[in-house]
Amino acid sequence: MHNYNEFISLMGNKILSKIEKQKRLYFEVSNENIIEVADYLFNKLGCRLSTATATDTYRGIEVLYHFSHDKTGDYYCPRVVMKDKNNPKMNSITPIVRGAEWIEREMSEMLGITFEGHPRPEPLLTLNHPQNIKVPLRKWRSNG
Amino acid sequence: MDKNVIPVGPYHPLLEEAEYFTLVVDGETVVDIDLEIGWMHRGHEFISESKTFTQSIYLVERICGICSTSHPIACVHAIEDIDNIEIPLRAKYIRTLIGELERIHSHLLWLGLAGHFIGYDTLWMWAWKYREPVLQMFEIISGNRNHYGMMRVGGVTKDVDPEKVKSLLDIMDEIEKKIEMIAKAANDDPVLKSRLKGVGVLTKKDAIDFCAVGPTARASGVPIDVRKDEPNDAYGLVDFKIIVTENGDVFDKTVVRLLETFESIKICKQCLEKLKTVNGGILNNVKEISPGEGIGRYEAPRGEVFHYVRTDGTNRPVRHKVRAPSYVNIPTFKASCKGISVADALITLAAVDPCYCCTERSLKIRDKNNEPYQLDLLKLSREKTEQLRRQMK
Numbered sequence: 051m052h053n054y055n056e057f058i059s060l061m062g063n064k065i066l067s068k069i070e071k072q073k074r075l076y077f078e079v080s081n082e083n084i085i086e087v088a089d090y091l092f093n094k095l096g097c098r099l100s101t102a103t104a105t106d107t108y109r110g111i112e113v114l115y116h117f118s119h120d121k122t123g124d125y126y127c128p129r130v131v132m133k134d135k136n137n138p139k140m141n142s143i144t145p146i147v148r149g150a151e152w153i154e155r156e157m158s159e160m161l162g163i164t165f166e167g168h169p170r171p172e173p174l175l176t177l178n179h180p181q182n183i184k185v186p187l188r189k190w191r192s193n194g
Numbered sequence: 195m196d197k198n199v200i201p202v203g204p205y206h207p208l209l210e211e212a213e214y215f216t217l218v219v220d221g222e223t224v225v226d227i228d229l230e231i232g233w234m235h236r237g238h239e240f241i242s243e244s245k246t247f248t249q250s251i252y253l254v255e256r257i258c259g260i261c262s263t264s265h266p267i268a269c270v271h272a273i274e275d276i277d278n279i280e281i282p283l284r285a286k287y288i289r290t291l292i293g294e295l296e297r298i299h300s301h302l303l304w305l306g307l308a309g310h311f312i313g314y315d316t317l318w319m320w321a322w323k324y325r326e327p328v329l330q331m332f333e334i335i336s337g338n339r340n341h342y343g344m345m346r347v348g349g350v351t352k353d354v355d356p357e358k359v360k361s362l363l364d365i366m367d368e369i370e371k372k373i374e375m376i377a378k379a380a381n382d383d384p385v386l387k388s389r390l391k392g393v394g395v396l397t398k399k400d401a402i403d404f405c406a407v408g409p410t411a412r413a414s415g416v417p418i419d420v421r422k423d424e425p426n427d428a429y430g431l432v433d434f435k436i437i438v439t440e441n442g443d444v445f446d447k448t449v450v451r452l453l454e455t456f457e458s459i460k461i462c463k464q465c466l467e468k469l470k471t472v473n474g475g476i477l478n479n480v481k482e483i484s485p486g487e488g489i490g491r492y493e494a495p496r497g498e499v500f501h502y503v504r505t506d507g508t509n510r511p512v513r514h515k516v517r518a519p520s521y522v523n524i525p526t527f528k529a530s531c532k533g534i535s536v537a538d539a540l541i542t543l544a545a546v547d548p549c550y551c552c553t554e555r556s557l558k559i560r561d562k563n564n565e566p567y568q569l570d571l572l573k574l575s576r577e578k579t580e581q582l583r584r585q586m587k
Contacts, residue, residue: 072278073424074489098418099405100491100500101517116489116502123424125489149405149522152231175232187240 057095057126061087076114076127081140084115087128088143091117097126099147104157106189107131111138111161115150132163142168160187197225200536202543202571204233213524217531217539224539227531229524242514247273247347247483250514254501255341257516260303263296264494265501265516266345271426271490272501273347276483281427284469285349285476290428291465292335292344293492294458298369299328300495301451301458304547305376308448311540312389313576317380324372327365334358349477354469363466370459377452385583390445393534394542397442400529408497409450410523410546414442420493432464442530444545451547482509494519496547520546537578540571 054075058065061077064087068077079087091097097117105112110133117126132138142165144150154165155174162185165171176183197220204212212233218226238257242250254265267289274281281289302325309317329339335354336342344350354362380386396406401414411418419436421429437453439446485507491500497519504513523546531542 069487071275074275076487098402098407100498101502101515101521103502103513103515105504105513114502116500118423118491118498120418120423127489147405148403149525152521152525153517173232175235177230177232179232186237 054124054126060090073123074125074127076129078129078131081130081132084128084130085141085143085146088115088117089146091126091128092147095119095126096121099143099149099153100125102150102153102157104161104163104187106135106161106187109133110135111163113140113157113163115143137164138162139164139166141166144168159183159185161185162188200571202539204230215527215543217536219536222535222537224531224534224536227527229527231524238516239514242511242516244510246509247511250511251345251347252343254516255343255345257518259340260300261296261494261496261499262341263292263344264492264499265518267293267427268490268492268494268499268501269503269514270345270347271492272488272503273483273490273505275488275490276486276503276505277480279348279478279480281349281478282475284353284472284474286428286431287465287468287472288350288352288354288476289345290432291354291462291469292332292342292350293427294461294465295328295331297458297495298455298462299325300547301455302328302373304451304495304544305448308444308541308544311544311572311575312386313579314386317376320372320376320379324369324376327369331362331365334362346477347483348480349475351477353476354466356470359466359470363463366459366463366466370456373452373455373459377456380448380452385579385586387445388582388586389579390448390541391441391443393444393538394530394545395441395443396526396530398440400526401442404526404529405522406497406526407519407522408493408495409447409454410497410526412436412438413446413450415440418498420491420498424491426492428465428468431468432461434461444541447545482507496520497523523547535578536571537574540575 054070064079064083066078097119100116100118102113102115110131112129112131114127114129130140132140142154144154145167152174154168157163158165159173159176197218200217200219202215204214214230216228217224242253245253251266251269254269255262257265302321306318306321332342333339336344336352344352396414398415401411401416415438417438422436434457437450439450483505485505487504489502491498499519500517502515503511506512534542
């Protein structure tokens with residue numbers, strides 16, 4: 051198993067909770083710290099952003115970034131949970147990781163998340179869609 | 195000179211998945227490019243939430259018609275990652291064999307199309323002719339030429355008949371000879387080199403910034419390959435090397451794919467030899483999947499395919515995220531297309547190997563009189579090669 055201890059101790063209390071598995075580290079960070087964490091993973095550790103997953107959970111709308119550390123084959127997955135389901139907002143990491151532009155636009159239209167600081171906050175998949183599609187991946191259509 | 199806009203797509207011969215490119219040109223030079231996707235969005239992630247794990251594998255197999263086994267492999271890896279499920283050794287070799295055969299036929303398909311776009315129809319016919327035996331191998335192994343239905347959580351669904359291994363190895367030898375012939379012909383051609391060298395350069399920094407994957411990244415000097423970085427299945431048990439070049443142009447992307455094809459042949463032969471001696475089952479019986487989350491990935495012909503599965507203890511995923519390699523490779527056009535000529539746009543767009551499709555059309559929205567007229571990118575590209583050929587005579 052890869053040793054994530056150095057990363058965990060460096061991040062300190064920025065990590066709110068964590069699940070450590072073989073070659074995978076899932077950890078929760080607050081919205082205020084996500085840019086700093088992404089900056090460290092991408093620019094200092096040399097990780098590549100594979101993609102991100104947004105999920106509608108009972109705790110709120112959750113965004114899970116998947117950073118791949120290709121030299122070791124490990125994954126670092128920071129998670130941000132937005133409790134306000136009616137108006138989920140979080141900081142965009144696109145100014146740090148250019149490769150996050152499309153996936154943040156997709157998550158925005160699929161679950162109604164506002165990514166603050168995104169350079170191009172417009173729909174990716176439904177830009178010219180003939181129907182008025184709204185947040186199709188929300189469970190129970192919780193936005194009403 | 196006035197700047198003009200050339201829309202490419204949403205239906206175009208370059209693109210199997212419909213996408214829409216807007217090339218902003220100043221005279222003959224491309225100064226900017228914008229992309230619009232979503233024309234083929236089919237809601238696989240949403241549909242998968244209503245399917246059982248086994249059904250999901252068949253569903254994701256239908257995401258792409260060319261790399262149709264990469265998604266199932268990544269999907270089973272993600273589900274197996276939740277409970278650290280081990281699969282039998284024989285199944286590992288069969289999975290790797292199927293994955294590498296797919297890489298050979300996909301790279302040959304791309305090589306043929308690239309040849310066609312720049313006016314080398316002989317290359318196109320050769321590449322597609324010698325791709326045919328690979329599809330026959332799939333038929334011998336799985337019964338299908340496409341959508342093989344081989345993957346299952348815990349192993350594979352069909353065994354490779356030991357009596358057929360020798361004939362499969364014979365076909366492999368034949369294919370290798372033919373691809374050597376194609377590679378030599380391509381390498382000896384000065385027109386091809388001058389047509390592709392220095393065209394559509396993607397720098398290493400841009401490849402890292404855009405998080406590019408697969409041959410697109412490796413041709414720019416980024417040494418990433420899931421087969422080496424996280425060697426699942428039999429990749430840790432076979433001998434092969436990853437191909438990395440430095441220039442990032444279309445020529446290097448072609449070289450990476452051609453040399454990778456030889457590496458794939460090498461892997462296939464090792465797997466087939468092992469299938470003669472490695473016996474045992476091909477499927478571990480997996481009765482349930484625990485609540486949790488798993489990440490699975492596989493090096494598809496175009497790059498890393500990524501699947502994320504979250505479960506709640508039932509027999510279907512709560513969330514299933516799919517990311518295909520073209521999703522991160524296509525945005526690199528923003529960097530690689532700037533400053534190239536319109537005649538080179540076609541082959542640069544094709545060089546990341548986005549999936550291909552039917553009709554070809556492009557429309558220059560406005561000329562000096564603000565009237566639309568047709569502009570054929572394919573014709574322009576082929577004319578440029580012909581011009582080079584005449585100059586070199």
